[in-house]
Amino acid sequence: MQQFDLRVLAREMVDQARTKGAVMAEAYGLEAKELSIEVAGGQVETMTQAEDRGLGVRVFRDDRMGYAFTTDLTRVALQATVDRALANAAWTGEDVHHRLPGKAAAYPRVDTLDQVIGQTSIEAKIELAKTVEATAKAADPRVKITERSAYQDSEYTVSVVNSAGVDVAYRGAYLGVYIYLVAEENGDNQTGFAMAYSRRLAGIDPVKVGREAAAKAVRMLGAKPVATRRMPVVCDPFVTTQLLGILAPGLTAEAVQKGKSLFAGKTGQMVVSPLISLIDDGCLDGGIGSAPFDGEGVPTSRTVLIGQGRLNAFLHNTYTATKAGQVSTGNGVRGSFKGTPEVGTTNFFLEAGAQSPEQLLGQISEGLYVTELMGVHTANPISGDFSLGAAGLLIENGQLTRAVRGVAIAGNLLTMLNAVDGVGNDLTFFSSRGAPTVRLKELPVSGT
Amino acid sequence: MTKRPPKDDLRDVLAVALDHGGDFADIFIQKKVTTGIGCEANQIERLNSGIDLGAGIRVIVGEATAYAYTNDLRKEGLLHAAKVASHAARGNRTNQPVVLTAAVPGIDLPVEQRPDQVAVADKVEQVLRANHHARSLDARIKQVTVGYADLTQEVTLVNSEGLYLEDESIRTRFVVHAVAADGAMIQTGYDAAGGTVGFELFREKAPEDLAQAAVDRALLMLTARPAPSGRMPVVMAGEAGGTMVHEACGHGLEADLVQKGLSVYAGKQGQQVASPLVTVVDDATLPGKYGTFRFDDEGIPGQKTVLIEKGVLRGYMYDRFTAGKDNCPSTGNGRRESYQHKPIPRMTNTLITPGNEDPAQIIKDTAYGLLVQKMGGGQVNTANGDFVFDVAEGYLIENGEVKHAVRGATLTGNGPEALKVVDRVGRDLGFSIGTCGKDGQGVPVSDAQPTIRMASLVVGGTGEPRQQGRAQGKIRRL
Incomplete structure (x- = not known):
């Protein structure tokens, strides 16, 4: 790969934009080295190695913003990209709240780069994916098919330069393993899934991941629907994390300012059960979503969004903070150089409670333990209404008795979070989001 | 370039x-x-x-x-x-x-x-x-x-x-x-x-x-009132779009999933997998549609593939690699999101072909059920065929008449079971567009179907379940 220093190119783009008439300008560069290995039947099925890079430039003129990006880093292409951004700025809405952040006094110390990941051989990484699969197959003879057992890692450099004095870069890396498999018995096929992501190679336990996926698939064999009725529902950490994900957009100031948040105007009020505390922490030690600064170069921070049921704060980037007369929380998130920094979560999680998952189940005479949701992307983040396919296990007299599938659960997220009457002590992260087991007093379950 | x-x-x-x-x-x-x-x-x-x-x-x-x-x-x-x-x-x-x-x-x-x-x-x-x-x-x-x-x-x-x-x-x-x-x-x-x-x-x-x-x-x-919950007949209007066909059978007919034993349709070629009223095709050649192309991302010309003919499973969707394994030609379904991804078998424009009936008559002949006027997104577990999709616009049908709108409904079903209980097929055809996700790759697709009725699907609403044996269900406001 032709070597470029994206931070230097970013500086050049900002200077160029200013020379060509931008009042403010910002360039964001991302270069990444990715590796992914997929294994099935003890053999490598697909190995992908990539070097990926690009720059995006944001310019402001007459209170209007324009954006353009390119993966072509030749001088001519970079100039054309700046020109396109400036041309685009002619058509967007005038908005006096556009600002770029200045240089920060200090950035949080976040350890994002485990050098060991890059130094480890591909063979050792293949072995990790193979171990996940072998462990899963050895765990139970009914584990028959591996859809995919995978290893992946990424090592990347982020650069942000702007005309207000920001000129920063950092390097990061993460890795993960995951497996999708199928257990089979008497013509019945059930899927199991498990994953683990970490900032450190030593943080991955392939044996645990393999065993977990096998157990999940096997326990679903023979699953049947239940009769339609209301019952207590316990959500495992993965399901709770997925449900909280629907809520996340509503906790951004952007949603509030656009009238799209369930939480608008409720700061200081009790909005959910007092057992619920929701946190976003951009400098969480070891967090996959951790970084010293966000996509605009603003230092990351820890924000208590909901504290013991009470709405405390919203997430901000520089634009929403300016508009609200507040300070950015360092949540100007960008997934790549292809887009502008939006307000988003970093490490977003529900704080652990006191009870063990067994204690939460133990008090239920009949209920549903939900381990799988389908159609989460169809839930409505604005109204909070959801109606989702669900699968899991029946709880009878505090014990998990038989597998359940083909049912739907429905309700409203706020109503549901108000009905939480137990939070587990098993906070588990799935990449950058996490939650413990949560018990709901009652939810309508549709089945036969 | x-x-x-x-x-x-x-x-x-x-x-x-x-x-x-x-x-x-x-x-x-x-x-x-x-x-x-x-x-x-x-x-x-x-x-x-x-x-x-x-x-x-x-x-x-x-x-x-x-x-x-x-x-x-x-x-x-x-x-x-x-x-x-x-x-x-x-x-x-x-x-x-x-x-x-x-x-x-x-x-x-x-x-x-x-x-x-x-x-x-x-x-x-x-x-x-x-x-x-x-x-x-x-x-x-x-x-x-x-x-x-x-x-x-x-x-x-x-x-x-x-x-x-x-x-x-x-x-x-x-x-x-x-x-x-x-x-x-x-x-x-x-x-x-x-x-x-x-x-x-x-x-x-x-x-x-x-x-x-x-x-x-x-x-x-x-x-709209809260959708009812429980099992009931469902009429899907032609304008509702094709999310159901996409989820209920489309993914399960992609050859990579079939070959890995991850599809309920594996090994069922020549067998009756749907009602005889149901014919499903994948057609990359439909002019102007969102999933249309001249060539797939492996250089195979786009084509029309009959997947299910009058309820009988005829074939799967192949890319080069999976076609090589089955010793058959690729069906031109090898697609990739971008140069960052290897091609895998994907749908293009997938549809249930129209039948002969007047769509209005299908509703008239339905004593009680849910009318889906517009579908939202969906998801499928291909290994067991369970699917779910969201109803963006739905109404209650009572005694053949379209009554009040309902909100918050999700339809849950099982692919082969749902397609077997299709008992009416209209002569209309409506398309919807979307980005289909699989293995972390999104590709543009369209899906279509005529007005169809399914004798029984699970509706997951927040309303009261319909009482068994009553001719007319009353939906109470919560």
């Missing part, structure tokens, strides 16, 4: 890719030029232009695939990626020097108004027209989001079997999303249009029409 790499260079790169052996290699070079416009809070918030240029190099050895991609399209950059892929593959060298021959498309994809020749001002105008119209319709409309996107893509593809291909494709998409509020109640509605077309998209559907549809849906949901 500003300049496509010379054929001779690509031949050299292929040779390096196969240096350590391999059964097959290809180079996929892609240039994507995009425009994205976003309007929200009554102003154009975003105008984004992009150029994404890159190459993906694949080497297949037996059952293994090595893939490398890069943004560096100089010969040195491609050779480096080829070495990486070749090093990862390591087979027995079996290949001879390659003679590259140009591929011939099966269909033409005429675009009348190329997006790169339409002024940004005109694109912005369509977005603002939709925004203004939506906001003018009702005071309860609190927020309107309008999105416009166009893509002009150039592909150069060569492979070790001697294929050389230069292709161009164009897609345009327009989405309107409306938020309506009345007191504490907030509801949303959306409508979208898109295809392998240029700016002529707006001749077929004016921005105002899409705005109207989105607003109507959001307002309707304000007064």
